[in-house]
Amino acid sequence: MKAFGYNSNGGPEVQEFLDLAMPSPLAGELLVEVRAAGVYPVDWKIRSGAFGPSAPADFPKVLGSEVSGVVREIGQDVDGFAVGDEVFGSVAPGSGGFAEFALLPATAAAHKPLKVSFTDAATLSVAAATAYDGVAQVQLEAGQTLLINGVSGGVGVAAAQIARDLEINVIGTAGADKRPLIESLGATLVPYGDGVAGRITDLLPDGVDAIFDLAGGTCLRDVVDLVADRNKLISAGDPETVAELGGHVIERDRTQRVLDIVADLVAEGKLDPHVEDVLSFDDVAAAMSAVEVGHAKGKVVVNVG
Ligand SMILES: NC(=O)c1ccc[n+]([C@@H]2O[C@H](COP(=O)([O-])OP(=O)(O)OC[C@H]3O[C@@H](n4cnc5c(N)ncnc54)[C@H](OP(=O)(O)O)[C@@H]3O)[C@@H](O)[C@H]2O)c1
Structure with a gap:
């Protein structure tokens, strides 16, 4: 599958498109075909090594932390999701959202309401x-x-x-x-x-x-x-x-409960994530730099699929 990530810590120059094997969901995980991915400032901070260098075994690392998409496979011990469900959430450790497929822990995923677009849903979990x-x-x-x-x-x-x-x-x-x-x-x-x-x-x-x-x-x-x-x-x-x-x-809740609340707020018209820029997957590097400069306006989203 096509993904966007890096093989060593550093600046934007270490980012590249990668050709990776399809991931398989472990117990408790969903395999999601990604439709859209939000750009999150912590991604570039991790890439740069600001939080400490990544372990060699972690490479290649795929960028992107929050996604929306369609469930394609379900790991063991997952209740409440079916293949074909439209979902959004945060990616599992070791997975990444700037990819055709991503793994989501089912506990950090929720159903996307029909009224909420994939683009907006990709900004909700982070x-x-x-x-x-x-x-x-x-x-x-x-x-x-x-x-x-x-x-x-x-x-x-x-x-x-x-x-x-x-x-x-x-x-x-x-x-x-x-x-x-x-x-x-x-x-x-x-x-x-x-x-x-x-x-x-x-x-x-x-x-x-x-x-x-x-x-x-x-x-x-x-x-x-x-x-x-x-x-x-x-x-x-x-x-x-x-x-x-x-x-x-800040104390993060990171449960489905909060994901459902914010998705409902969007569906009710009470919360607009203000996605100011939607870039194609081919332009994902530009999406990263739009956030890396530190003066984003609302959210930047990458249209993956
Ligand atoms: N702990 C967590 O779970 C968690 C989750 C999400 C985010 N975060 C952190 O929260 C922070 C914000 O995230 P974000 O996604 O909202 O970032 P963002 O979309 O990149 O927005 C950063 C904002 O900071 C403003 N800013 C820059 N310099 C400023 C200054 N001197 N004084 C006041 N505002 C300034 C910018 O406004 P201007 O463009 O007008 O300069 C920009 O709109 C980041 O540090 C991120 O890592 C933590």
Whole structure:
């Protein structure tokens, strides 16, 4: 099968199309013919070796973490799925979504509602589910204010809509060029950079009730004093800095329950993953670099099949 991955850690130059044997589902896994795959920033970070070099036995590694597609084979000990089902989910360890076929643990997969396109479904198991988990973790009530630090990417755009649906006020940091997108979600945009905390306190003199950080590092330090209760400070992208500041790493649920919830939100028209770019499989390298630059707008999806 055709796949896109790498044989050594490094920059985009190590990425290549690969000709791999068809994978076989182990117990608890689904073999899925991939229709679409979301591009997730952690993919390039792993490829680069930023989380440590990959073990030689792990190569070739296939890129792509979240997919939608059609079940073609089912491993032992799987209930609730049949061949031909339209599904979405996160890929199994050692598998990858930028491929004609991928393996999904059945526990990290869910049925795609008819009303949800394969393109949108491919963004739900990582981006939208992370957004859902983060909004649930900060436990705000209607009328309270959530700051989403890095609101314009895949997770932020979903988190803003999930919070607005709960009648939580949302203020988000992003580049000024993202204002139309963020305002269309019912959120307030404050451009990041020098003086960002002051620009937020100009609008909200008492600060915010919680921060959901997606930017990390200096960008997180710049806004941290806006929240008094550090139990309401969480980060999805920078565990070290958030821990140092007295906050918490996002707790991911990674169950079918959350996948079903986010898919229903899309089907009900309450959540638009804002897929701003759909590229063909042949252009998958361009899709990776669109996310690797760190200034994505919504989600980028690769149309695999
Ligand atoms: N732990 C988990 O399970 C998990 C799951 C999903 C994601 N994550 C992590 O969460 C982070 C966000 O993911 P994503 O998919 O939303 O990323 P993304 O789609 O690449 O979006 C990143 C966003 O960050 C914004 N940004 C860049 N520099 C910024 C700054 N200085 N201040 C504020 N915002 C800034 C960008 O906005 P501009 O374009 O306007 O600059 C961009 O929209 C990543 O670090 C990712 O690895 C973790």
